[in-house]
Amino acid sequence: MSYRAVEVLTSAALVIAEDTRHSRRLLDHYRIKTPLRSYHEHNEAKETPNLIARLRSGDSIALISDAGTPLISDPGSRLVAAAIAEKIPVVPIPGASSVMAALVGSGMSLERFAFYGFLPRKGGERVAAIEEIVGSRSTVVIFEAANRVGTTLEDLVQAGAGDRAAVVARELTKQFEEFRRATVGELATTYADVDPKGEVVLVIAGAEKTVVSEKELTDAARKLKASGKAPREIMNHLVSNMGAPRNLAYRLAHED
Secondary structure, eight states, X not given: OOHHHHHHHHHOSEEEESOHHHHHHHHHHTTOOOOXXXXXXXXHHHHHHHHHHHHHTTOOEEEEOSSSOTTSSSSOHHHHHHHXXXXXXXXXXXXXXXXXXXXXXXXXXXXXXXXXXXXXXSXXXXXXXXXXXXXXXXXXXXXXXGGGHHHHHHHHIIIIITTSEEEEEESTTSTTOEEEEEEHHHHHHHTSSOOOOSOEEEEEOOXXXXXXXXXXXXXXXXXXXXXXXXXXXXXXXXXXXXXXOHHHXXXXXXXX
C-alpha cells in the first residue's frame, strides 16, 4: 500500500470492494473509517446507477480489489465505463499487480506481452485460447486456479509448447512468494500430481520466429496425414510448431 492509496481510502465518501469481509481487514489495519460496501459481479448491474448518482452529486468513491488491481479479472469495468460516459473523472491509483510482478520477475522479454486472464475451462473456446497462446510471439501471462495449473500446462504441452520457457509465479507480493522457472513440459510434470499453493500466475515465453519453406510445410503435412492425423491437428502443428501462416496451413491440411 502506498501513502497515496491510504490517503485516498481515508478521504473517499465510500469504499466499494468485491468482498467486504476481506477488505475490512485492510481498512482496519490502516485505521480507515470510510464506509464500505460490496460491489461484485452479482450486483454490479444494480449498484452501478446508484454509484453514478453519488458521483454526480460530488461524492468520491474508491474501488478496491480483494488482491491486485481492480478490473484485471475483477469487477469494475461496468462502473468505470459508466463514469467515463458521464464525464466523471476516473483516477487510477498505482498499487500491487500480479500481472506486472510476474512479468518483471519472469526474466522473459517484455518488449511485447499479452494477458489472457483466466482461460475457459473446456470446449472450443479453451482450445482456441490455447492455440492462440502457443502461436503468440509475445510473452503471455495467464491467471489459473491452483488445482488447474497442471492441466493447463499439459494442454500447452499437447498443443506444441512443451519446450517453451515458462514460469509458475505463486503468492506474488506476499510472504511466501515463489518463482519456479523451467520449460512448459518440465513444469507440467512437476505439477501433474501436486498443486501449487495459493494464487498462481503463469508466464509463457513467446514463440520464436522461424522461416520454413512451403515445400517443408507440404512435406510435413503429408507425413502427418499418412500417420492418421486429422486436418485440425495438422493445421495446429503447422501453425504452432513451424510458424506457417494460418491460411496456408489450412490449405495444406485439407489438400488431398
